[in-house]
Amino acid sequence: MFQTFRNAWKIPELRNRLLFTLAILVVYRLGCAIPVPFVTGSALTQMFSNGNMLTYLDMMSGGALSRCTIFALGVTPYINASIIVQLLCVAIPSLEAMAKEPDGQQKIQQITRYVGGGIALVMSIGYYFVVRSMGALKYTSGAAGIFCALVIILSFTAGAQLITWCGEQIDDKGIGNGLSLLIFASVVSHWSSLYSTVTGMLTRAAAGEPQFYFYLPLLVVLALAVIVFIVIMTNAERRITIQYAKRVVGRKQMGGQNTYLPLKLNMSGVMPIIFASALVSIPGTIGSFLNLDPAEHPIWSAFFNTFNYTSFAYIVIYLLLILLFNFFYVTIQYNPVEIANNLRRNNGSIPGFRPGKPTSDFITRTLNKITMVGALFLAAVAVLPIILGNLTGMSIQLGGTSMLIVVGVALDTTRSLDSFMMMRNHKGFLG
Known part of the structure; x- marks a missing residue:
């Protein structure tokens, strides 16, 4: 795998694609660190330490959900939209016929974006009420409370749509596997808690276990x-x-x-x-x-x-x-x-x-x-x-899931780079 990346770096076109992909990943991680206004993130710590299902969503967002940043929803809305649209393509003949048309996949992708935006809006509203119930908002009543709610909900929704756009840009101008690479970056960044896990185990062992x-x-x-x-x-x-x-x-x-x-x-x-x-x-x-x-x-x-x-x-x-x-x-x-x-x-x-x-x-x-x-x-x-x-x-x-995501995306990215290099090396034969 490392040899593949080293060979790809020597090719100017692939080097540009790698740098573009890296730039998008940096933008994504910066968005995961920028908090939305009017929210006190420290008030949410207890909610994400209870081991509920929000732990999985937090892992998929690279910890952005627990910190209440603009990319808090991660890729989850688009993934859910993909599930819904693909199931509908099987159940509805007109959508199935559309998918088989020459430009059908582009239409299906556009529908998926709209469905993902709707899911992101619903999740943003739900997460706003969670943040509100935890007492993490600065304003909750009057005109200031309404303005605070609109800013938070729209920030979450716009962040989810921006993540989808970032993944598509990696597919178009980068090395491919856009959304998978964003999930990869989220999971790897979430592994930063591994140190605290190890120290916690050593502490419990020293305390009599x-x-x-x-x-x-x-x-x-x-x-x-x-x-x-x-x-x-x-x-x-x-x-x-x-x-x-x-x-x-x-x-x-x-x-x-x-x-x-x-x-x-x-x-x-x-x-x-x-x-x-x-x-x-x-x-x-x-x-x-x-x-x-x-x-x-x-x-x-x-x-x-x-x-x-x-x-x-x-x-x-x-x-x-x-x-x-x-x-x-x-x-x-x-x-x-x-x-x-x-x-x-x-x-x-x-x-x-x-x-x-x-x-x-x-x-x-x-x-x-x-x-x-x-x-x-x-x-x-x-x-x-x-x-x-x-x-x-x-x-x-979540260890097995995260490990499978990281290894699987790494292997897929290596195969994509191999395909790019094969096309370049055989360019004279292909045309």
Whole structure:
């Protein structure tokens, strides 16, 4: 990976793209440090130290949510909008037809922006009431209170839309994977709390809990093992042999070679975990926004507490959503019938299977097996740290998710740079 970045830096075009991407990331991190007006951030510390679902949203924003900055909402509104629009494309035929048009993806992306803006507005209003209920506002009544509310809500909404624009600029003028790189920067910056976690474990060990002397090196070994496991599983693929028949075109004989159809084990990357986390966090986030008294609203309080990320129900729902979104993403990306038809049109076939339906059935069965293994891999990385954290009492529930995001985005960025360098090195052959 480091060799790839070193080689990319030697190419002027790629160096400019890397510098542009770095500049956008710097702007993003600066926005995560600029607080919105009229808010006292120190009053929110207790709310984000209780281990509720806002902890996940705070990680996705790089700590901007707990500090109440202009980028407090992070990429969560756009991610939720992407989930909604993609599900609607499957459910509504007109949207599905629009997505297949030549400029359909641009229209879908525009719709996603509008939906993301609406979600950002709703989340901004909800977060304003949370900040208000925590006593973190300077003005809460009269004309000053109304003006304060408008400034805070509009700042959060505009910040979320600006983040979306920054991600699109990285896609257009940078090295790609714009939103993924912003999430990467947020997660890495959130790892700055690792020092306080280690010192906290050592303090507890010195205070009479010697098991933490064993837990600390164990966590280091597990972290290294998880990184190796993620890299191996992310790069793993199933290669289906494709054989092309010989044919004569004019005086030339074409075809006759063998190639393969690569099916990656983790085709959807980290997106199923991000989508599942965003979706399962909605009830807990609403509960945090409402801040209900358990004595007055016992039923609703019990319902929202069910979605606390330490509960058994949360683990089960989280796991099922990861499986669902992984299959959903693979279904969108791969159409076995279309692949089989393309092979038949190009005189290609899979040895041992007739062209047409037998080929598509074989590809479907293979995809289902690979998708299930990939989904179980994602679920294991995301869920096992939650279980381990519940058993040991350590706050590592989000460790697997954040590690998968960081490693996955790093590998995707490396592949993007390799693609850019390959296009440059073969520019004379391509045109």
